[in-house]
Every structure is written in C-alpha cells, then in structure tokens.
Amino acid sequence: MNWSRSFARQDTSTHTPATRREEIADKAAAELREDEAVSEARLALVLDEYEEMPGLSLSLEQAQRLWHLDGDTCRRILDKLVAVGYLRLSPYGYVRV
Numbered sequence: 001m002n003w004s005r006s007f008a009r010q011d012t013s014t015h016t017p018a019t020r021r022e023e024i025a026d027k028a029a030a031e032l033r034e035d036e037a038v039s040e041a042r043l044a045l046v047l048d049e050y051e052e053m054p055g056l057s058l059s060l061e062q063a064q065r066l067w068h069l070d071g072d073t074c075r076r077i078l079d080k081l082v083a084v085g086y087l088r089l090s091p092y093g094y095v096r097v
Contacts, residue, residue, distance in 0.1 A: 021047055024086040028077075038076055042069065046077055050087070050096050057093040 025040075025047055045067055050056055058066065064074045078094050081087040087094045 021051055024081070024084055027084045028080045028086070038073055038080075042067070042073070043077060046081065047086070054096055057090065057095045059093040063094065 025043060028043055046063075049066070060071070060075060060078065063069070063078060064071055067074065069077070078087060078089075082089055082094070085097060088097050
C-alpha cells in the first residue's frame, strides 16, 4: 500500500487562506457598511484574532471583553460572520467554520 498517497491531502480549492479571509471580510463589510458602530477596523480585528487562533471559541460576553465592544456591536459583527459562513455558533461559543 502506498501510504503517502493514502494520506495525501488533495486540495481542490483555489483559495488561499488570505484570499478567503479577504472575501469574507469584503462580504461582511459590505453588509455592515451602513452600520456606523461597526467599522472595518473592528471587523478586521475580529477576523485577525480568529485567523491567528483557529480553535478560538468565544461566548458573546468573552468577545465583548476581548475586543472592548458593546454588546450590540459585538453581536452584529459575530452574527454577520455567521451569516457569511466564516463562524458558527456552537454550544461553546462562536468558532471558525
């Protein structure tokens, strides 16, 4: 048996992680643009943190404290990232898909 072939990971995606992040950031930013409380800098802060720590799982309250955001703003950002498919809400908090 050829072990290297059986364990080889075939990546059919043409997207690099940076490209995927940019696409998601653009989608989320476009939808949040009218919301003055949600700046692109705040959105980038959240995305950067999840990129640096892929296993990160945060409750809404933890995310508020980490990024110094009010509850409504934090919820809008996280829920928008769920809507565009970047995060999901698990029983343990918001995690990357």
